[in-house]
Amino acid sequence: MREGTPDAPQGMPDVLIPQRYDADWRVAVARRWAARLSTAADIPLAREVVEQTLLELVDRAIGALDDPSTVDEAGRAVGSRLAEIHATGEDSLPLSLNLLRDELVRPGNDEVRRILALVTAIAAGYAAADRENTFVQQETLKKDLLRSKLKADRELAASEARFCEVFATTQIGIAICDIEGKFAQVNPAFEVTLGYQAQDLASMTIHDLFHSDDAEYLAAAYRELADGGSSKRLGDRKRLLRANGEEAWAYLAVSVLRGSDGAPRHFVTTVEDITELHLLQDRLQYQALHDALTGLPNRQFFRTRLEAMLASLPGHAQLSLYHLGLDGFELINDGLGYEVGDQVIKAVARRLEQLFEDEEAIVARFGGTEFAILLLEQEKTPPVTTLTQQINELLAEPVHVDGHGIAASAGIGVVQRALTDADASNMLWAADVALRRAEAAGKRQWALFDPDKAPEERIESKLAAVMPGGLEMGEFDVVYRPLVYMDTGELVVLEAELRWETSEYGTLEHDECLRLAERSGVTLSLRDWMLETAWQQLCEWHADGHRVQLKLALSPNQGQDPDLAAVIHQVLDACEVDATWLRLCMPLAAVRGDNEEARDNVRYLNSRGIKTSLHSFHGSPDELRLLRELPIDAVRLADELVDLVHAADSANLPEVQAIHGLVPLVHACGARLWVRGVDTEEQARIWRGMNCEVGAGALFGDPLLSFDVPDFLHGVQPH
The missing domain is CATH 3.30.70.270 (Reverse transcriptase/Diguanylate cyclase domain)
Known part of the structure; x- marks a missing residue:
């Protein structure tokens, strides 16, 4: 016995370990007890709490052994407490009893009956508490299971009610058939869609509703679904037969219901009437492929x-x-x-x-x-x-x-x-x-x-198609053709012309460019680019001391454009050269007839000092009247009339004499007559004899590139 340990109670046999009154020893016993229980049970408490609880149980057990009258009560309390802290593993009770025996009782004494009685009481308390816990858990589980079943029953009833409500009220027809196609149940929408009553369908199968043209396909599709083919669901637009024999276009969605063994039991077929939609689509397709008028x-x-x-x-x-x-x-x-x-x-x-x-x-x-x-x-x-x-x-x-x-x-x-x-x-x-x-x-x-002309037609169409891109890519140039007095050779004006250097078909000159522009739709864009480019060049020549006038001849579409005056106004304001240095040659087709807006453009341009002439002149009374009504100071004879004069064998031919007679008429209207296409001295002599003042052509010089113009101007005296 350690020092300070009290003696056993008087009359107590020397059975128990004498250290039981030592507080440190009791703490050590409680720790060993906690350690052994940790290997046998999962106690959801902190280790310190477990050790403190077991220390209390050691004290209770020792107290009971010292006072036999409390053994039964103490044993049950110890067992119940072990159950409360969940020390209820399979080996928890044997471990606990063996530890108490080994720690508290000396071996070989006859008084072990007390410890055995204690052990029995502990076991009984433990078992009772465990049974109580088990009963409580079972009751709790039973209640939870009952609540779950009631909830599941309610949800099942609600789900069935919802299904019945949807089945009865949906606007989409639903039919449930057995695997042979016999109807088991149909909803009201199915009856309305196809015009059958439920009793009529009782003796029919789903196959009886298939249109003859679609019956074979649908029967095969249903069989494939039942056989578990690659498709799990059928969805398609097909025709069904109504009760009155009419066909109904419907969207069919078919799925198969299988039993617990995986075998097919029923088909669920939903039918959405799309007859009106189908007719509408047919109508829209018809309209897309037919002229509405x-x-x-x-x-x-x-x-x-x-x-x-x-x-x-x-x-x-x-x-x-x-x-x-x-x-x-x-x-x-x-x-x-x-x-x-x-x-x-x-x-x-x-x-x-x-x-x-x-x-x-x-x-x-x-x-x-x-x-x-x-x-x-x-x-x-x-x-x-x-x-x-x-x-x-x-x-x-x-x-x-x-x-x-x-x-x-x-x-x-x-x-x-x-x-x-x-x-x-x-x-x-x-x-x-x-x-x-x-x-x-x-x-x-x-x-x-004419297939012989096909290559030529294709080339022209191709050129017209690529012309906008050519303008964008800078393939066009502006060249300048000299117009001179026929009698003296003095320069009157430089006429701006287009030249297109195509990568595939060589160089295209002005008239060909304008003709293709009419087909390609870039007529106005080409005019604006040419006007801006030529005017800017003229401004540079004037800045270098070359005082020369610029002339632009427009096509019919370019001349009758309502925005012509505004475009010219904007271009001229880009530099300080006076507007009188610009001359426009308007096509007669643009100003004759009821095109008053084009004639107003001519008057407005004249008011700004821009001289205006007309080209493609044939000498008709309407054209002569325009010379008197508009501020026109020159006309250019139509090219076909010039060619007629050049090709004539004699100046005495009536058609040549008629052209001779135009000259005094033009002069009487206050205008001068100009011609182009004068390529030889003989042709120039003819026109001089007809009192035609201004001419252009190979005889007077070919069109010049802009950088060649200054050298050309050095050798002439502009008028």
């Missing part, structure tokens, strides 16, 4: 049919493509109104359909006043000359609208191809080329595509 196929549909015929017809078949453009139709629209014009267009469409109704042909409207006919040549088909005549004869019959008899005529381009040589794009292009040639020849003309 006439109902004829449009260009897109026509091309598609042309490609289909080229792909399907035998190689020896012969196709003809007629491309029509109505002549002068703007007179009808402007004079009688667009509503009348529309009536005439519709009448033309019906007559063309009537003319070709017995032929293997397609009549189409390409838009505006253009029509096309694709004709499969047969033995009975009339030749091209006959058909073109019949077309215009039919169109010439008056169309009576609002009391007016209105006749039409058409220019017609024709291309004929054997299928072995045919290509859709090429045929359409060739027919368009032939039409443009027919229209250039006058009204009510027709032209057959």
Whole structure:
């Protein structure tokens, strides 16, 4: 016994360890107890709390051994407390009993009955507490399971109620069928969509509702779903049969319901009626491929049919493509109104359909006043000359609208191809080329595509197409042609002209550039660039002391542009050279007729000091009147009249004498006569004899590049 340890109680057998009264020893026992329990149970408490709890239990056990009357109560309390701290692992009780035996009792004493009684009480308390905990847990689990079941039952009932509500009220038809297709259940929307009652469907299968054209496909699709094919769900637009026998376009969505063993049990088919949508789409597709005014196929549909015929017809078949453009139709629209014009267009469409109704042909409207006919040549088909005549004869019959008899005529381009040589794009292009040639020849003309001219036509079309890019890339130059007095050779003015250095087709001169510009749509852009470039060059020449006048000749579209005066005003203000150093040569086509705005432009430009002349002059009374009405001081004779004089064998020919007579008329109107194309001294002599003052041509010098102009001006005295 250690020093300071009290003696055992009087009369107590020497059974117990005498150190039990030592506080440090008790703490050590509690620690060892906690260490052993940590290997057998997962106690959710801090180690210090466990050791303190077990120290209290050691004290309670020792107290009970010293006072036998408390053994039973103490043992149960110790066991219950162990259960409370969850020291309930499988080996927790044996570990605890063995530790108490080894620590508290001396071996070999007969008084071990007390410790055994204590152990028994501890075990009983432990077991009772454990049973209580188990019962509580079971009751809690039972309640949780019951609550979960009740919740699941409620949710299942709510889900079923929602399904029933959706099934009954949705606007989409739903049918549940067995694996053979017999109806098990259908919703009201299914009955309404197809017009059947549930009792009618009871003796039918889903297959009875398939349209005959789609039945085989749908039956196979249902079988594939049931067999577990690659597709898990079917979704497609197909036709079903209504109860009254009518077809209904529907969007079908089909899925398969399988049992717990994975075997298919039912099909669920949803049916959405899209009949109206389908009809609308058909209508929209029809409108996309047909002309809204006439109902004829449009260009897109026509091309598609042309490609289909080229792909399907035998190689020896012969196709003809007629491309029509109505002549002068703007007179009808402007004079009688667009509503009348529309009536005439519709009448033309019906007559063309009537003319070709017995032929293997397609009549189409390409838009505006253009029509096309694709004709499969047969033995009975009339030749091209006959058909073109019949077309215009039919169109010439008056169309009576609002009391007016209105006749039409058409220019017609024709291309004929054997299928072995045919290509859709090429045929359409060739027919368009032939039409443009027919229209250039006058009204009510027709032209057959000439394959020998095809390369030339393609080159011109290509040049017109790439012209905007050429202007953007700086491929154009401005050159300057001298105009001189015929009698003295003095320089009058430098005329700015365009020159296009193409990378593929060489150099194109001014007139060719303007003609291509009219086709490409860059006429005004080209004019503005030329005006700005030439004026800037003139300003530099004036700054260097070269006082020369600049002349620009405009095309009809350039001259009648309403913005012409504003553009010139802006360009002239870019430098300090006076506006009187600029001369514009306007085309007669731009200022004659009812184009008052173009004539106002001439007057405005004159008010700024800009001299104005006219070109393409033929000497008609209207043209002479314009010379008196407008501030014009010069006219340039039309090139075809100049060529006529140059080609004449004698000056006494009537046509040459008529041109001779123009000169005094022009002078009487206060203007001078200019000509170009004077290439020889003999030609100059003729024009001088006719009192023509100013000329241009190879005799007086070819066009000059801007950097050659100063040297040229050094050798002449500008007027």
